[in-house]
Amino acid sequence: MNAQHSPASQAETRRARQSFRSKIKERWESPVAGYLFISPWLIGFLVLTLWPMILSAYYSFTDYSLLEAPNWIGTKNYSLIFTNDSLFAQSLKVTLLFVVLSVPLKLISALLVAMLLNKDIKGMSTYRLFIYFPSLIGTSIAVAILWRNMFGADGFINQIIGFFGIQGISWINNPETALSTLVILVVWQFGSSMVIFLAGLKQISRDLYEASSVDGASKLKQFFNITLPMLSPIILFNLVLQTINSFQMFTQAFIITQGGPVNSTYMYALYLYDRAFGRLQMGYASSLAWILLIIIGIATAIIFLSSRYWVFYEHERKGKA
Amino acid sequence: MNLRLSLKNGQWKRHLLLLVSSVVMMYPVFWWVGASLKTNSEMGSPSLFPSVPQWSNYISGWTAIPNYSFTHFYMSTFELVFGVVLLTLVSCSLVAFGFARLDFPLKNIWFALVLVTLMLPSQVTLVPQYVMFNAFGWVDTYLPFWVPSSLGVGVGGSFFIFLLVQFIRGIPRELDESAKIDGCSYFGIYWRIVLPLTKPALVTVGIYAFLWNWDDFFGHLIYINSIDKYTVQLALRLFMDTQSAMEWGQMLAMSLISILPAVIIFLFAQRHFVEGIASTGIKG
The missing domain is CATH 1.20.5 (Single alpha-helices involved in coiled-coils or other helix-helix interfaces)
Known part of the structure; x- marks a missing residue:
């Protein structure tokens, strides 16, 4: 040739x-x-991330207790965790439930409100300010204190439902409802996800909507056929980010419910903290940390693998055309 | 377009929904302000604001922790956080300049690792880092916060590097190119040309570094032990734990004050906030 x-x-x-x-x-x-x-x-x-990771992997095979030098005990920590540790099972269950409840609710709220805000109308910046405000105070203790008060027996939630003649309970002291109060707190702070969605929505070309309007597509159809596909890379980004964060939930559970009542809000990070800094079992805590890393890794991998079925990249469309 | 016109155009539904959302989002905050002025017995009353505002909640709350007033805790927190912000700005901008403007072997691998650490849960390095800092005698000092920040791996470090790299890549290179021809060193280009142009992004980084470190509770909880060095976050928790009968009014008052720095920064720099968040995931 x-x-x-x-x-x-x-x-x-x-x-x-x-x-x-x-x-x-x-x-x-x-x-x-x-x-x-x-x-x-x-x-x-190298010194503060990679080396600690290697050390942490090593500690996870030892009985290190901070006070005494580590002794190699093989996979004993791991076998204990998986076969004879009801707190591990409980905290994992609570954390998974929390992730599965809070992440979708947060993202759906963020997307819906972002769509409302994606229009140049009067007062938009004021609305955005109010809606973003709860995210601003994020993970502070201040918010946790507020939540403890609001969902307590005398709190404002009970006053609202008392208005409808329903007898309130202490939401944070009830094992049935305690986790939900934490979910509500996290969902309330959907502002930063919303801002990311809003930026993504602004990038979607008006032409697409206009063309489909001419073709007679309804608003609902436009949402499913234009908005969702065009926004899907950003949905993926938010989903991964929020999932990773939710697995590590600590401060609010630590302050508002202290893991209780009857461990119904005993998050994984809380358990890890108790083992490491309550009982000084650094080896055991390191095993827990590595298991958490692997679980988060699997969750992220599942999201990424599934993304090829629901995430739509514009350059692909151009390539096929 | 005035309000009436936009209402005519069928926007009233959107306004209504946004108004409802705003109220739902802000109602707890209004409750917070009201409750911080209530007496304990009034806490359960249905009105949002008390009949007689108890400003004394703020005054007695400020000194409620024996031997220390909140002034002390605020000073400590500012010392910790301003140190972190300054060190973060210096280290992250240097690193970002290297990644955005220079070429060197293995660069792509290192940059990929910046992105990987962005997703790494901190629990994995928690225990050995604690052991290390404990061995150095750094526990109960602010060094566990300052040293990682000075190396660009503090709270949010990888995120800041990523954000700055994205920003610097967007700055046209004509200026640095001509400075190079005029014999300017790489550091000179960084310092005199790129850094001034990076100011908007640096403001964003500074704001986030401030807020995240101000809010950081876990780090403070682990590394700071003595009340003398307590930050506001730890002081609030101490306040909550030491009260045998919960002084809710005082506690809510003190916690409300503790979010003021964040609120003030937010109101003054709203633009940077939104742009900062938006620029992270959208490009690329």
Whole structure:
């Protein structure tokens, strides 16, 4: 084949050469300066992230207790956790339930409100301010104190339902309802997910909606056929982010319910904290940490694997067209 | 477009829904303000605001913890958090400049690792980090917060590096290119050209670093032991634990004050907030 002389391939080589040249100009080749600039992070990563991870993996096979040097005990921690640790099972169950409840509710609220806000109407910035406000105070103790008060026996929730003649209960002291109060707190703070959705919605071209309106598509149809697919990469991003965060829920459960009543809000991170800093069982806690990492990894992997069925990338569409 | 016109255009439904959402979102905050002015016996009353506001809740709450007033805790927290913010800005901007502008072997691998650590749950490094800092004698000092920040791996570190890299990549290179020809060093380009242009992103990073460290409870809980060094977050928890009969009014008053720095920053820098969050996941 004499492809080299065909005009098409000549153009191709020229283009390749050009892109190569522009690539060189794009960044300066400078190993020493480059490594100097990233050295803070590199040291931080090696000493404060990678090395602790290796150590943590090692500790998880020992009986390390902070007071005494670690002794290698093989997989004993892990076998104890999986066969003879009801608190592990309970905390994992509570955490999974919490993730499965809070993440979808939070994202759905965020998306619906973002769609309401995605229009230039008067007072928009004020609405956005109010709706974002709860996210601002995020994971602070202050909010946890507020929640403890609101959902307590004398709290404002009971006053509202008392208005309808229903006898209130102490929501945070009831094993049936305690977890829900934490879910509500997290869902209430959907603001940051909402802002990300809003930015994504603004990128969707008006033309798509106009064209489908001409074709007579209903608003509902537009939502499912345009908004959701076009937004799906951002839904994926938010979903991964919120899932990872929710698995690590600590502060609110620690302050509002302290894991109770009867361990109904005993989050995984709370259990890990108790083992590590309550009983100083650093080895056991490290095993718990690695199991958490693996669980989060599996959850993230499932989301990413499933994403090929529901996430729609625009360049793919162009490629197929 | 004035309000009446937009209402005519069928926007009233949207306004109504947004109004309802705003009220639902803000109602707990209004309750909070009202309850912080109530007496304990009034706490269960259905009215949002008390008949006689108890401003004394704020005054006696401020000094409710024996031997220390909240002034002390605020000073400590500002010391911790401002140190973290400053160190984070320096370290993350240096690192981001390296990733965005320079080329060196293994760069893509390192940058991928920045993104991986973005997702890494902190529990995995928790125990060995604690053991390490304990061995250095850093427990009950602020060094466990300052040192990681100075290395770009503090709270939110990878996120900030990522955000700044994205931003610096968007700055046109003509300026640095000509500075290079004029014999400017890489550090000179970073310091004199890129850094001034990165200001908006640096403000965003500074705000988030402030808020996240202000709110960070877990880190404070683990590394700070003595009341003398307590942050506001820890002081609030102490306040809650030491009260045999819950002084709800005082506690809500103190917790309300503790979110004021965040609220003030938010009101002054709203634009940076929204842009900061929006720029993270959208590009790329």
